[in-house]
Amino acid sequence: MKTPILSNEQIKAFKNDGYVVLRGDFDADEMTRVEQWASDVETMPEETGKQWVYHEKSLTEGDKDLICRIENISPFHNGFEELTEVLKAPVGQLLGEEAALFKEKINFKMPGGDGFKPHQDSQAGWDKYAEFFISVLVCIDEATVENGCLQMVAGNHTRGLYRSWEPLTEDDMADMDFVHCPTKPGDIVFFDCYAPHASDPNTSDKTRRIYFATYNKLSEGDHLAQYYADKHENYPPDIDRLAGKDYVYRV
Ligand SMILES: O=C(O)CCC(=O)C(=O)O
Secondary structure (H helix, E strand, O other): OOOOOHHHHHHHHHHHHHHEOOOOOOOOHHHHHHHHHHHHHHOOOOOOOOOEEEEOOOOOOOOOOOOOOOOOHHOOHHHHHHHHHHHHHHHHHOOOOOEEEEEEEEOOOOOOOOOOOEEOOHHOOOOHOOOOOHHHHHHHHOOOEOOOOOEEEOOOOOHHHOOOOOOOEEEEEHHHOOOEEEEEOOOOEEEEEEOOEEOOOOOOOOOOOOEEEEEHHHHHHOHHHHHHHHHHHHHHHHHOOOOOOOOOOOO
16 A cells, blocks of 8 residues: 655645545555455454454345444454555654554444434543544545445534544534545545544445544553553453443444
8 A cells, every 4th residue: 555645735735624525545556455355344253352253133125134344453353454554654744753553443334324414533532642643545445425424514523522532512512513525545634632523324325434543642651452451341342342331332
């Protein structure tokens, strides 16, 4: 995979808007590989101590079981490890220093898969680990309005964190303008941990996979192991769940 390099205009757009979209930055050959890697990860057996697989029930097809998300992939897949490495350089350009990987996942959003309520990523308790994070989205399948592409608010990231562990309220959103951000395979989006965003359920008949990797400044520490240890306590992958215990996805 080639290393994406941001232009000065792209860096400026990120600072102004809280996100920036790079169109077609990974080419068709690179995306054929990433698409194959995502298919590999989907079929890898679910085992304790390996990649973390989360399921959901279809919103449209009765009780059909869907994969909604797979996290903690790169330790078990060389391709995604390579991807986390090449994305470090452009994130470092935005952070102004070297980046450390914090977490990564593929959101599958299969047909009938649910969307995401409006939120800031840092609302998921990330401020416990570091002050600031940047997430990078690599679009694997075309993301459209119909299949639940990302919706972003420009310019609101400068307000900082609204509050932890609760999505944004109607009051918070009174002056926010959520704009659909459709993406094609090979598009890359960088976004600030305070940039409000959301997405709708997938009402199409095709899966919409997007890869997300999140980084913090290396000078703020390497928190990946602690983040996943804490998350395993509160919201483990489905295979590690205790019978009778209620697990609630908050943000
Ligand atoms: O995959 C999506 O549609 C949005 C994902 C998102 O907002 C998140 O994972 O925080």
